[in-house]
Amino acid sequence: MNINFTLISQAVSFAIFIWFTARFVWPPLMKAVEERQKKIADGLAAADQGQQQLAQSQSRAQEVLHGAKQQSQELVANAQKRADEMIEQARATAKVEGERQIASAHATIAQEIQQARETLRGQVAALALAGAEQVLMREVDAEKHREVLEKLGARL
Protein backbone atom coordinates (compact mmCIF):
# COMPACT_ATOMS: atom_id res chain seq x y z
CA MET A 1 0.00 0.00 0.00
CA ASN A 2 1.80 3.02 -1.19
CA ILE A 3 -0.29 6.12 -1.56
CA ASN A 4 1.10 8.47 -4.15
CA PHE A 5 0.22 10.86 -6.93
CA THR A 6 -1.70 8.11 -8.71
CA LEU A 7 -4.49 8.84 -6.27
CA ILE A 8 -4.84 12.41 -7.44
CA SER A 9 -4.72 11.58 -11.12
CA GLN A 10 -7.32 8.83 -10.56
CA ALA A 11 -9.50 11.31 -8.73
CA VAL A 12 -9.18 13.74 -11.60
CA SER A 13 -10.11 11.13 -14.17
CA PHE A 14 -12.99 10.05 -11.95
CA ALA A 15 -14.23 13.63 -11.79
CA ILE A 16 -13.96 13.93 -15.56
CA PHE A 17 -15.90 10.71 -16.06
CA ILE A 18 -18.59 11.85 -13.62
CA TRP A 19 -18.90 15.13 -15.50
CA PHE A 20 -19.01 13.30 -18.82
CA THR A 21 -21.73 10.90 -17.66
CA ALA A 22 -23.78 13.62 -16.05
CA ARG A 23 -23.49 15.79 -19.14
CA PHE A 24 -23.56 13.48 -22.17
CA VAL A 25 -24.86 10.08 -21.10
CA TRP A 26 -27.51 10.52 -18.45
CA PRO A 27 -29.71 13.42 -19.59
CA PRO A 28 -30.26 12.42 -23.23
CA LEU A 29 -31.07 8.84 -22.41
CA MET A 30 -33.28 9.78 -19.48
CA LYS A 31 -35.05 12.20 -21.79
CA ALA A 32 -35.62 9.46 -24.36
CA VAL A 33 -36.84 7.07 -21.67
CA GLU A 34 -39.17 9.63 -20.16
CA GLU A 35 -40.49 10.56 -23.57
CA ARG A 36 -41.20 6.91 -24.28
CA GLN A 37 -42.89 6.54 -20.90
CA LYS A 38 -45.09 9.49 -21.74
CA LYS A 39 -45.85 8.02 -25.15
CA ILE A 40 -46.80 4.69 -23.62
CA ALA A 41 -48.93 6.41 -21.01
CA ASP A 42 -50.65 8.44 -23.73
CA GLY A 43 -51.17 5.31 -25.81
CA LEU A 44 -52.69 3.49 -22.86
CA ALA A 45 -54.95 6.42 -22.15
CA ALA A 46 -55.98 6.55 -25.82
CA ALA A 47 -56.68 2.81 -25.79
CA ASP A 48 -58.78 3.26 -22.66
CA GLN A 49 -60.68 6.07 -24.26
CA GLY A 50 -61.19 4.04 -27.43
CA GLN A 51 -62.55 1.16 -25.41
CA GLN A 52 -64.89 3.47 -23.60
CA GLN A 53 -66.07 4.97 -26.85
CA LEU A 54 -66.56 1.52 -28.30
CA ALA A 55 -68.69 0.51 -25.35
CA GLN A 56 -70.66 3.71 -25.64
CA SER A 57 -71.34 3.33 -29.34
CA GLN A 58 -72.19 -0.33 -28.81
CA SER A 59 -74.84 0.60 -26.28
CA ARG A 60 -76.03 3.36 -28.62
CA ALA A 61 -76.32 0.88 -31.48
CA GLN A 62 -78.21 -1.48 -29.20
CA GLU A 63 -80.56 1.33 -28.30
CA VAL A 64 -81.16 2.29 -31.91
CA LEU A 65 -81.71 -1.31 -32.86
CA HIS A 66 -84.14 -1.76 -30.02
CA GLY A 67 -86.01 1.38 -31.08
CA ALA A 68 -86.21 0.24 -34.68
CA LYS A 69 -87.53 -3.12 -33.59
CA GLN A 70 -90.17 -1.52 -31.46
CA GLN A 71 -91.14 0.83 -34.22
CA SER A 72 -91.45 -1.96 -36.75
CA GLN A 73 -93.53 -3.95 -34.33
CA GLU A 74 -95.75 -0.96 -33.85
CA LEU A 75 -96.03 -0.50 -37.58
CA VAL A 76 -96.97 -4.11 -38.13
CA ALA A 77 -99.48 -3.95 -35.31
CA ASN A 78 -100.96 -0.77 -36.73
CA ALA A 79 -101.24 -2.28 -40.18
CA GLN A 80 -102.89 -5.35 -38.75
CA LYS A 81 -105.34 -3.25 -36.85
CA ARG A 82 -106.02 -1.13 -39.85
CA ALA A 83 -106.60 -4.17 -42.05
CA ASP A 84 -108.94 -5.62 -39.45
CA GLU A 85 -110.76 -2.37 -39.29
CA MET A 86 -111.06 -2.22 -43.04
CA ILE A 87 -112.40 -5.76 -43.20
CA GLU A 88 -114.81 -5.01 -40.43
CA GLN A 89 -115.92 -1.86 -42.15
CA ALA A 90 -116.33 -3.64 -45.49
CA ARG A 91 -118.31 -6.32 -43.78
CA ALA A 92 -120.54 -3.77 -42.12
CA THR A 93 -120.99 -1.85 -45.35
CA ALA A 94 -121.81 -5.06 -47.20
CA LYS A 95 -124.30 -6.05 -44.53
CA VAL A 96 -125.99 -2.67 -44.60
CA GLU A 97 -126.08 -2.74 -48.39
CA GLY A 98 -127.46 -6.24 -48.40
CA GLU A 99 -130.14 -5.31 -45.89
CA ARG A 100 -130.93 -2.22 -47.87
CA GLN A 101 -131.27 -4.25 -51.02
CA ILE A 102 -133.39 -6.83 -49.29
CA ALA A 103 -135.58 -4.07 -47.88
CA SER A 104 -135.91 -2.41 -51.25
CA ALA A 105 -136.76 -5.76 -52.82
CA HIS A 106 -139.35 -6.32 -50.10
CA ALA A 107 -140.71 -2.84 -50.71
CA THR A 108 -140.82 -3.43 -54.43
CA ILE A 109 -142.56 -6.76 -53.91
CA ALA A 110 -145.01 -5.20 -51.47
CA GLN A 111 -145.62 -2.39 -53.88
CA GLU A 112 -146.17 -4.78 -56.72
CA ILE A 113 -148.51 -6.85 -54.63
CA GLN A 114 -150.34 -3.72 -53.70
CA GLN A 115 -150.42 -2.69 -57.33
CA ALA A 116 -151.58 -6.09 -58.45
CA ARG A 117 -154.18 -6.03 -55.74
CA GLU A 118 -155.28 -2.57 -56.78
CA THR A 119 -155.42 -3.67 -60.39
CA LEU A 120 -157.18 -6.83 -59.40
CA ARG A 121 -159.54 -4.90 -57.22
CA GLY A 122 -160.28 -2.51 -60.04
CA GLN A 123 -160.80 -5.36 -62.41
CA VAL A 124 -162.98 -7.24 -59.92
CA ALA A 125 -165.00 -4.10 -59.37
CA ALA A 126 -165.36 -3.63 -63.09
CA LEU A 127 -166.22 -7.29 -63.43
CA ALA A 128 -168.71 -7.07 -60.61
CA LEU A 129 -170.19 -3.99 -62.14
CA ALA A 130 -170.37 -5.60 -65.52
CA GLY A 131 -171.99 -8.61 -63.90
CA ALA A 132 -174.45 -6.42 -62.07
CA GLU A 133 -175.16 -4.60 -65.28
CA GLN A 134 -175.82 -7.78 -66.93
CA VAL A 135 -178.07 -8.78 -64.09
CA LEU A 136 -179.96 -5.52 -63.92
CA MET A 137 -179.71 -4.98 -67.62
CA ARG A 138 -179.28 -1.43 -67.14
CA GLU A 139 -176.66 1.07 -66.86
CA VAL A 140 -175.40 1.51 -63.43
CA ASP A 141 -174.20 4.87 -62.78
CA ALA A 142 -170.66 4.27 -61.76
CA GLU A 143 -170.49 7.67 -60.22
CA LYS A 144 -173.51 7.02 -58.12
CA HIS A 145 -172.43 3.64 -56.95
CA ARG A 146 -168.82 4.41 -56.26
CA GLU A 147 -169.40 4.09 -52.57
CA VAL A 148 -170.87 0.65 -52.95
CA LEU A 149 -168.16 -0.42 -55.31
CA GLU A 150 -165.43 0.78 -53.07
CA LYS A 151 -166.94 -1.09 -50.14
CA LEU A 152 -167.04 -4.12 -52.28
CA GLY A 153 -163.52 -3.62 -53.48
CA ALA A 154 -162.28 -3.25 -49.91
CA ARG A 155 -163.81 -6.53 -48.99
CA LEU A 156 -161.90 -8.31 -51.69
Next chain:
Amino acid sequence: MATGHELTPTGYIQHHLTFNAQAGETPFWTWHMDTIVTSVILGVLTFGFLAWVVSGATAGVPGKRQAFVELLIEFVNDQAKSIFHGDLRFIAPLALTVFVWVFFMNAMDFLPIDIMALFYKNALGLEYWRSVPTADVNTTFALALTVWFLMIFFAIKVKGVRGFIHELFCAPFGGNPLLWPFNFMFNLVEYVSKPLSHSLRLYGNIYAGEIIFMLLGLWAATGVAGTIFGGILSAGWAIFHILIVGLQAFIFMMLTIVYIAMAHEGH
Protein backbone atom coordinates in the same frame (compact mmCIF):
# COMPACT_ATOMS: atom_id res chain seq x y z
CA MET B 1 6.65 -17.12 -15.86
CA ALA B 2 7.63 -14.03 -17.74
CA THR B 3 10.18 -12.95 -15.26
CA GLY B 4 13.76 -12.21 -15.69
CA HIS B 5 14.44 -13.15 -12.11
CA GLU B 6 14.95 -16.48 -10.58
CA LEU B 7 11.71 -18.41 -10.64
CA THR B 8 10.57 -18.77 -7.08
CA PRO B 9 7.01 -18.55 -5.80
CA THR B 10 7.85 -15.34 -3.99
CA GLY B 11 9.46 -13.87 -7.07
CA TYR B 12 6.51 -14.87 -9.20
CA ILE B 13 3.98 -13.20 -6.93
CA GLN B 14 6.11 -10.17 -6.34
CA HIS B 15 6.56 -9.74 -10.04
CA HIS B 16 2.81 -9.75 -10.56
CA LEU B 17 2.35 -7.27 -7.73
CA THR B 18 4.87 -4.74 -8.94
CA PHE B 19 3.45 -1.57 -10.34
CA ASN B 20 4.73 0.03 -13.46
CA ALA B 21 5.83 3.03 -11.47
CA GLN B 22 6.93 6.28 -12.97
CA ALA B 23 9.11 7.54 -10.17
CA GLY B 24 8.91 11.21 -9.28
CA GLU B 25 11.21 13.48 -7.30
CA THR B 26 9.86 12.18 -4.02
CA PRO B 27 8.01 8.93 -3.40
CA PHE B 28 4.74 10.86 -3.34
CA TRP B 29 5.09 12.06 -6.91
CA THR B 30 5.26 8.52 -8.22
CA TRP B 31 2.73 7.57 -10.86
CA HIS B 32 1.49 4.05 -11.31
CA MET B 33 1.30 4.14 -15.07
CA ASP B 34 -0.46 0.77 -15.30
CA THR B 35 -3.25 1.83 -12.98
CA ILE B 36 -3.78 5.19 -14.62
CA VAL B 37 -3.54 4.05 -18.24
CA THR B 38 -5.72 0.98 -17.77
CA SER B 39 -8.42 2.81 -15.86
CA VAL B 40 -8.48 5.73 -18.28
CA ILE B 41 -8.67 3.40 -21.30
CA LEU B 42 -11.49 1.47 -19.64
CA GLY B 43 -13.28 4.68 -18.75
CA VAL B 44 -12.94 6.11 -22.23
CA LEU B 45 -14.16 2.87 -23.79
CA THR B 46 -17.15 2.36 -21.51
CA PHE B 47 -18.32 5.94 -21.27
CA GLY B 48 -17.58 6.44 -24.95
CA PHE B 49 -19.74 3.42 -25.68
CA LEU B 50 -22.51 4.78 -23.49
CA ALA B 51 -22.31 8.21 -25.11
CA TRP B 52 -22.30 6.60 -28.56
CA VAL B 53 -25.42 4.57 -27.77
CA VAL B 54 -27.11 7.56 -26.18
CA SER B 55 -26.34 9.83 -29.12
CA GLY B 56 -28.48 7.55 -31.29
CA ALA B 57 -31.15 7.08 -28.64
CA THR B 58 -34.73 7.24 -29.74
CA ALA B 59 -37.89 7.70 -27.74
CA GLY B 60 -39.55 5.20 -30.05
CA VAL B 61 -38.89 1.49 -30.11
CA PRO B 62 -35.32 1.07 -28.84
CA GLY B 63 -32.78 -1.20 -30.45
CA LYS B 64 -31.15 -4.02 -28.51
CA ARG B 65 -28.10 -1.92 -27.74
CA GLN B 66 -30.16 0.99 -26.49
CA ALA B 67 -32.43 -1.33 -24.56
CA PHE B 68 -29.42 -2.78 -22.80
CA VAL B 69 -28.07 0.65 -21.85
CA GLU B 70 -31.54 1.71 -20.74
CA LEU B 71 -31.78 -1.37 -18.58
CA LEU B 72 -28.53 -0.41 -16.91
CA ILE B 73 -29.57 3.18 -16.42
CA GLU B 74 -33.00 2.25 -15.13
CA PHE B 75 -31.37 -0.14 -12.69
CA VAL B 76 -29.06 2.55 -11.34
CA ASN B 77 -31.86 5.10 -11.33
CA ASP B 78 -34.14 2.79 -9.35
CA GLN B 79 -31.44 2.18 -6.78
CA ALA B 80 -30.72 5.88 -6.44
CA LYS B 81 -34.42 6.72 -6.23
CA SER B 82 -35.04 4.12 -3.54
CA ILE B 83 -32.36 5.61 -1.29
CA PHE B 84 -32.26 9.27 -2.13
CA HIS B 85 -35.45 11.31 -2.25
CA GLY B 86 -34.43 14.47 -3.99
CA ASP B 87 -32.93 15.82 -7.13
CA LEU B 88 -31.37 12.85 -8.90
CA ARG B 89 -29.77 14.82 -11.70
CA PHE B 90 -26.33 14.60 -10.21
CA ILE B 91 -26.43 11.66 -7.85
CA ALA B 92 -27.80 9.16 -10.37
CA PRO B 93 -25.19 9.83 -13.08
CA LEU B 94 -22.57 9.72 -10.34
CA ALA B 95 -23.84 6.32 -9.27
CA LEU B 96 -23.82 5.12 -12.88
CA THR B 97 -20.26 6.33 -13.36
CA VAL B 98 -19.10 4.59 -10.21
CA PHE B 99 -20.90 1.37 -11.01
CA VAL B 100 -19.81 1.02 -14.61
CA TRP B 101 -16.25 2.15 -14.12
CA VAL B 102 -15.61 0.07 -11.01
CA PHE B 103 -17.27 -2.92 -12.64
CA PHE B 104 -14.98 -2.82 -15.65
CA MET B 105 -11.88 -2.12 -13.58
CA ASN B 106 -12.78 -5.10 -11.42
CA ALA B 107 -13.49 -7.18 -14.49
CA MET B 108 -9.87 -6.80 -15.60
CA ASP B 109 -9.29 -9.50 -12.99
CA PHE B 110 -10.78 -12.05 -15.40
CA LEU B 111 -7.86 -11.66 -17.78
CA PRO B 112 -5.45 -14.55 -17.20
CA ILE B 113 -2.54 -12.95 -15.40
CA ASP B 114 0.30 -14.86 -16.97
CA ILE B 115 -0.92 -14.58 -20.54
CA MET B 116 -1.42 -10.87 -19.98
CA ALA B 117 2.07 -10.61 -18.49
CA LEU B 118 3.47 -12.31 -21.60
CA PHE B 119 1.44 -9.95 -23.78
CA TYR B 120 2.58 -6.85 -21.92
CA LYS B 121 6.19 -7.93 -22.05
CA ASN B 122 6.44 -9.19 -25.61
CA ALA B 123 3.90 -7.03 -27.41
CA LEU B 124 4.24 -3.79 -25.48
CA GLY B 125 7.68 -4.21 -23.94
CA LEU B 126 6.39 -3.66 -20.42
CA GLU B 127 8.11 -5.74 -17.76
CA TYR B 128 5.76 -4.77 -14.97
CA TRP B 129 2.11 -4.09 -15.60
CA ARG B 130 -0.80 -4.71 -13.26
CA SER B 131 -4.06 -5.05 -15.14
CA VAL B 132 -6.52 -4.41 -12.33
CA PRO B 133 -6.77 -0.74 -11.38
CA THR B 134 -9.03 -1.42 -8.39
CA ALA B 135 -6.36 -3.69 -6.90
CA ASP B 136 -4.34 -0.50 -6.50
CA VAL B 137 -5.31 1.24 -3.29
CA ASN B 138 -4.73 4.59 -4.97
CA THR B 139 -7.71 4.04 -7.25
CA THR B 140 -10.10 3.02 -4.54
CA PHE B 141 -8.96 5.86 -2.31
CA ALA B 142 -9.32 8.27 -5.19
CA LEU B 143 -12.91 7.16 -5.74
CA ALA B 144 -13.77 7.11 -2.06
CA LEU B 145 -12.18 10.48 -1.37
CA THR B 146 -13.94 12.07 -4.33
CA VAL B 147 -17.21 10.76 -2.95
CA TRP B 148 -16.15 12.00 0.49
CA PHE B 149 -15.53 15.51 -0.80
CA LEU B 150 -18.84 15.44 -2.64
CA MET B 151 -20.45 14.32 0.60
CA ILE B 152 -19.02 17.30 2.48
CA PHE B 153 -19.85 19.61 -0.41
CA PHE B 154 -23.48 18.55 -0.40
CA ALA B 155 -23.67 18.67 3.40
CA ILE B 156 -22.50 22.28 3.31
CA LYS B 157 -24.64 23.10 0.30
CA VAL B 158 -27.80 21.75 1.92
CA LYS B 159 -27.23 22.91 5.51
CA GLY B 160 -24.92 25.88 5.00
CA VAL B 161 -21.55 26.30 6.66
CA ARG B 162 -23.19 27.13 9.98
CA GLY B 163 -25.48 24.15 9.80
CA PHE B 164 -22.60 21.86 8.90
CA ILE B 165 -20.45 23.02 11.81
CA HIS B 166 -23.45 22.94 14.11
CA GLU B 167 -24.05 19.35 13.17
CA LEU B 168 -20.39 18.50 13.75
CA PHE B 169 -20.65 19.59 17.36
CA CYS B 170 -24.29 19.10 18.26
CA ALA B 171 -25.13 15.76 16.67
CA PRO B 172 -25.74 12.98 17.46
CA PHE B 173 -25.76 13.35 21.27
CA GLY B 174 -27.24 16.82 21.67
CA GLY B 175 -26.43 20.53 21.81
CA ASN B 176 -25.18 20.70 25.41
CA PRO B 177 -21.71 22.36 25.36
CA LEU B 178 -20.43 19.61 27.61
CA LEU B 179 -21.23 17.13 24.84
CA TRP B 180 -19.48 19.07 22.09
CA PRO B 181 -16.17 17.19 22.31
CA PHE B 182 -17.94 13.85 22.24
CA ASN B 183 -20.05 14.84 19.32
CA PHE B 184 -17.05 16.13 17.47
CA MET B 185 -15.02 13.00 18.17
CA PHE B 186 -17.90 10.85 17.07
CA ASN B 187 -18.30 12.75 13.84
CA LEU B 188 -14.57 12.71 13.24
CA VAL B 189 -14.50 8.94 13.53
CA GLU B 190 -17.46 8.74 11.19
CA TYR B 191 -15.89 11.01 8.63
CA VAL B 192 -12.61 9.08 8.73
CA SER B 193 -14.14 5.64 8.72
CA LYS B 194 -16.47 6.30 5.81
CA PRO B 195 -13.85 6.71 3.06
CA LEU B 196 -11.63 4.09 4.66
CA SER B 197 -14.25 1.37 4.73
CA HIS B 198 -15.58 2.48 1.37
CA SER B 199 -12.25 2.18 -0.40
CA LEU B 200 -10.64 -0.67 1.51
CA ARG B 201 -13.61 -2.97 1.06
CA LEU B 202 -13.30 -2.76 -2.70
CA TYR B 203 -9.53 -2.84 -2.66
CA GLY B 204 -9.36 -5.81 -0.33
CA ASN B 205 -11.83 -7.91 -2.28
CA ILE B 206 -10.23 -7.34 -5.63
CA TYR B 207 -6.68 -7.57 -4.36
CA ALA B 208 -7.48 -10.84 -2.64
CA GLY B 209 -9.05 -12.14 -5.82
CA GLU B 210 -5.92 -11.28 -7.73
CA ILE B 211 -3.69 -12.97 -5.14
CA ILE B 212 -5.76 -16.16 -5.34
CA PHE B 213 -5.33 -16.23 -9.12
CA MET B 214 -1.57 -15.94 -8.56
CA LEU B 215 -1.56 -18.69 -5.97
CA LEU B 216 -3.48 -20.94 -8.33
CA GLY B 217 -1.01 -19.97 -11.04
CA LEU B 218 1.74 -21.42 -8.86
CA TRP B 219 0.37 -24.89 -9.56
CA ALA B 220 2.03 -24.56 -12.93
CA ALA B 221 5.35 -25.04 -11.15
CA THR B 222 4.43 -28.62 -10.21
CA GLY B 223 4.24 -30.02 -13.73
CA VAL B 224 1.62 -30.75 -16.36
CA ALA B 225 -0.93 -32.32 -14.02
CA GLY B 226 -0.55 -29.44 -11.62
CA THR B 227 -0.94 -26.95 -14.44
CA ILE B 228 -4.20 -28.55 -15.53
CA PHE B 229 -5.42 -28.75 -11.95
CA GLY B 230 -4.49 -25.13 -11.39
CA GLY B 231 -6.24 -24.17 -14.61
CA ILE B 232 -9.46 -25.88 -13.50
CA LEU B 233 -9.26 -24.20 -10.12
CA SER B 234 -8.58 -20.85 -11.75
CA ALA B 235 -11.63 -21.30 -13.96
CA GLY B 236 -13.73 -22.09 -10.90
CA TRP B 237 -12.40 -19.09 -9.05
CA ALA B 238 -13.01 -16.88 -12.09
CA ILE B 239 -16.62 -18.02 -12.22
CA PHE B 240 -17.04 -17.24 -8.56
CA HIS B 241 -15.19 -14.01 -9.09
CA ILE B 242 -17.90 -12.83 -11.51
CA LEU B 243 -20.11 -12.53 -8.46
CA ILE B 244 -17.48 -10.60 -6.52
CA VAL B 245 -16.77 -8.24 -9.40
CA GLY B 246 -20.41 -7.35 -9.84
CA LEU B 247 -21.18 -7.33 -6.17
CA GLN B 248 -18.29 -5.07 -5.22
CA ALA B 249 -19.15 -2.63 -7.98
CA PHE B 250 -22.76 -2.67 -6.78
CA ILE B 251 -21.78 -2.18 -3.13
CA PHE B 252 -19.46 0.67 -4.04
CA MET B 253 -22.26 2.35 -5.96
CA MET B 254 -24.80 1.83 -3.18
CA LEU B 255 -22.45 3.24 -0.55
CA THR B 256 -21.78 6.23 -2.77
CA ILE B 257 -25.51 6.91 -2.97
CA VAL B 258 -26.02 6.26 0.73
CA TYR B 259 -23.21 8.58 1.82
CA ILE B 260 -24.38 11.42 -0.39
CA ALA B 261 -28.00 10.85 0.60
CA MET B 262 -26.94 10.99 4.27
CA ALA B 263 -25.18 14.26 3.62
CA HIS B 264 -28.52 15.69 2.51
CA GLU B 265 -30.31 14.70 5.69
CA GLY B 266 -30.17 16.83 8.78
CA HIS B 267 -30.16 15.49 12.30
